Amino acid sequence: MRKLKNYFTLFNTTYMVVADILIPVGFAVASLLLSFIFESTPSFLICFFIYMVVDGMTDYFAFGNIYQKNNMGMDYLKTSFEGMVVMKDALHVDYFTRFIRPAIFMLLAWGLNSINLKDDTLLNQLLVPWIGMKNIVLIVLEMYLAFVFMQILLVNIDRYISMAQTVYTLNSFVTLGADALIGFIVYQGAMHGTPVLIAIIVTTVALLIVEAVISIIHIDKKLQMSFYDEVEKED
């Protein structure tokens, strides 16, 4: 609860409303509209890939100012006994939101798209109609896990870059690459049946757990090191 309170206190409401609610909900609604306009279009998949690119970009709204070594705003927090604890808590919760946001999008998109189903399976509207995949729940789960994994990875890289343009460009290219990779993994999993899909999911979960632990240790260390970072400014 304390961590949550610190997250809500430290980051402004606009960022939380836009990144955590409006964007995932917006893309879910967009996927429904797309499926109405263009029948037989894999609207969910298209929106999933675009959402992945956009979600990576929202990070800079809240954290752009603390990315640099000579962090803006950190001075104020450092002069308070609780300041860096509050920052640490907020960043931990932010990692947690990386799991929540795609879940909101995917569940909502799935739910909304089911309104527009014309076939007796979810498959045709939600995913790639021409593949004829089975195990749709496992496929969507794998997409979700891969999404979270990529976003957390990007967050960790982004926090060493101070230029917004560099962050956006890097995120766009990496996410597009990740989109292709996710597509490939999901396709392979779908083509080779349930055991392969389960193996991929288990591997992704294991990687995600390792990544989450490393990310938490990394950000804690980074905050601690901000007291020691050597900068050229001498005045």
Added chain:
Amino acid sequence: MEVTSAIKGEKIYKKFKKFELNIPELNIPQGYATALIGENGAGKTTLLNILSGIRMDYKGNLLYFDKYTDKDREFNPEVKDRIGYTGPGKYYLPQWTIGDVEQISKLLFPSFSSEKFNQLCTDLALSINGENRKKKNSNLSDGNKMKLMLSGVFARDTDILLLDEPASPLDPLMRDKLCQMISEYIEEGNGQKSVFFSTHNISDMENITDYAIIMENGTVVEEGFVEDLKEKYILVKGEKEDAEKAKSILYTISTNSYGFEGVCLAEDLDKLAGMDVVEETPSLYQISVAVMKKNTKLVMR
């Protein structure tokens, strides 16, 4: 006069790639306003960052209020709550509004008073009757950003304020107001509250400066109560023909078609014997410039 120290430092050392901060001894007197003066790159911000706990990559010993070490500062919440700090520019997160600053300060500093903060925001014309409370820090002018920092730090119950260049972005009227705020702060402390501020606006801040520390090239080159410094140094004005002779004795000299003017040590005054000179008490600005010129790496022509 027995003076206790609000902050005492010993062998403070910090090395950068091309710069060294090396202060064998530092004393910030308790109950006074102390100005930290020095040219760009002298090490003022680094010293203030070390004292406030923003930097921890330094060597040396610090003692706060004759009682707490720098380790206590990090592990005893009471110490940091007694120290107020404002820095140049990179202080509050840019997306925070004035309202956010109030909420966050309440969370971070137990002694923060919302009532006092709002009163200060009104007094400094930052937010009158709740107006502008939703204005983001990034949308404020440099002067207003500083006003917001000052409102935040003066709204707390602290025993020492460490202010890094508080006067630089402020207009003359606000500088006068800042001097008034610092005076009132020290006065209400009855000898317990101190202010340590760095400044390039020596003239504007002189009337509230009790003690001055002048830094050059990462070390303290002069310090003392302003009244003592004004006795230690003397401003001399003389005839043009004596300028060349006086040059070697004076810390700083400026000449014009009528004569010369410069600052020297009062004890060196007898070396000017035989010259027709007028002695005057120098201002802190004149002393500071003289001391800085004596120690600078700048080429002064």
